[in-house]
Amino acid sequence: MALVDSVVRVSVPATSANLGPGFDALGLALSMRDRLTACVLPAGLVVEVSGVGADTVPRDSSHLVVRCINRALEELGEDPVGLPQSERGLKLTCDNVIPHARGLGSSSAAIVAGLALGRGLVVGGDLLMSDDRLFELAAEIEGHPDNVAPAAYGGFVIAGHEGDAFYAVSSPVDPSISAVVFVPSTPVETKVARGLLPATVPHADAAANAGRAALLVAALAGQPSHLLNGTRDWLHQEYREPAMPESLALVRTLRADGYAAIVSGAGPTVLAFATSRTERQALVSRTPEGWVSYPLEVDHDGVVVS
Template identity: 65%
Template sequence: MVTFVDGPVRVSVPATSANLGPGFDSLGLALSLRDELEAEVTGSGLAVEVEGAGSWSVPLDESHLVVRSMRAAFEAMGARPPGLRLSCSNVIPHARGLGSSSAAIVAGVSLARGLVAGGSLLVSDEALFDLAARIEGHPDNVAPAFYGGFAISGRDDDGFYAVGSAVDPRVGAVVFVPPNPVATEVARGLLPAEVPHADAAADAGRTALLVAALAGQPEQLFRATRDFLHQDYRRAAMPESLALVDTLRADRVAAVVSGAGPTVLAFADGPGAAAAEPDRLLARCPDGWLAYHLAVDREGVRLA
């Protein structure tokens, strides 16, 4: 019989940036911007509290993405809590290409496992990652949110997979977050069904180079982040974002659209390196946008 732990369980989960230019639907990086959540089993009902990003727009009932993810994980463990209380403190911007939905899903399945006594024996990390990826529908943000760091992920006949890869400690990022969201469905709907073979081949080469550049040759990041498959096709949905990418890249800054956008990510020196480059980038934030200098988050989801 499944039993529940006494008292609340807390998790924090990082923002993520997928694609990173050429790594469409396959590369993702965890960033040091974290949502914090707390949940506990109660006698009955459901109570959801949200503060911070998205608090004015997300539902506070069973349709809340964290709650739906918790329910899916409880079902996988054969657990039926009589009631739930969930509290979310969000800092990851919603619908901006920084993995807010993946963070919610990863947090939800992790909270549910943490609330079940011996939950890690009932559902392994691999199984929990697979469940999160199935809820999201793709693993490129889920993988770094779950495992941390830089992840190469995908799906084959054996299911979803994620493989971690090294990130040079000199690598950090500046993200430029515009005030208005763009729905992932809208951005994805602008992509063509077919692309030229030459573009696909060029993108494959840059993706391979990007893995090497992040691992230990950051001087190659500008060349490695050139995309041929998706960013220009999405320009109509986020013209200001692509204009910023163009401007930064004209100055040989390794800038890309983060995920489906509209946030722009520019690779920069990490916090342990000289601060001149990040400061120079932060000063280029457009009016009305927010800019953050972030480190690569090495931990992924963390149970408090």
């Protein structure tokens, strides 16, 4: 095998996981994309970042995308690039749009993008590493599949693991459904949000959540009138309120007015579903002061490589 001598380009969507009751299981790709390029150099490592994270992300081999490029190369039997001991270098450019530490899957996007870039840098890499294997590697790196699955495949995905094996099953989304995400200025790290969750929950809450998650799948597939009931959660959102009180207050306010609003992923972003342009515009008008709102479509493409 050999590495290509051209630039590989990748774009990958933002994602929203959980969607209310689907804790660590449901994920949706959204029409907000990071765009990255990579090429092999004779030696060294160049990391250029613009947009989100330009002032904070590392520029060395600890960069998550660089690590995932090399994980893909390892999987394909190639030596790493861009490391001090590497025989070949790497130039990586990242044009980031997905907010960091806001519950929109920025780390999952980086993982999927890095693996796709690494696969693309190998001649015939797309024949040697299937999309399903790329997803499995991404889930192993991330530790759970709910965000990496829609980032890889696009659309609405039900994901999980059975023993050491991960699975992802795509499910349809009614074409009338879109979303508005409300992004606050203050981040919340996923590990902080997870640290607030209890070790056990009442059986009645777990049963109620299972029913609502099933209802949400049906609502997204073609019965959007059930989105409000289908997004009710008992397992995680309220436990996380101490880390994001403004987010939970916004969720409650929007739901009281009939909007299917949830905490996106581990938060603090709030996502609300819309089924018409009028409804989406009305949601945007509800953006709290100091927050930024983005009206988004469901992304059906997942990671795209050229």
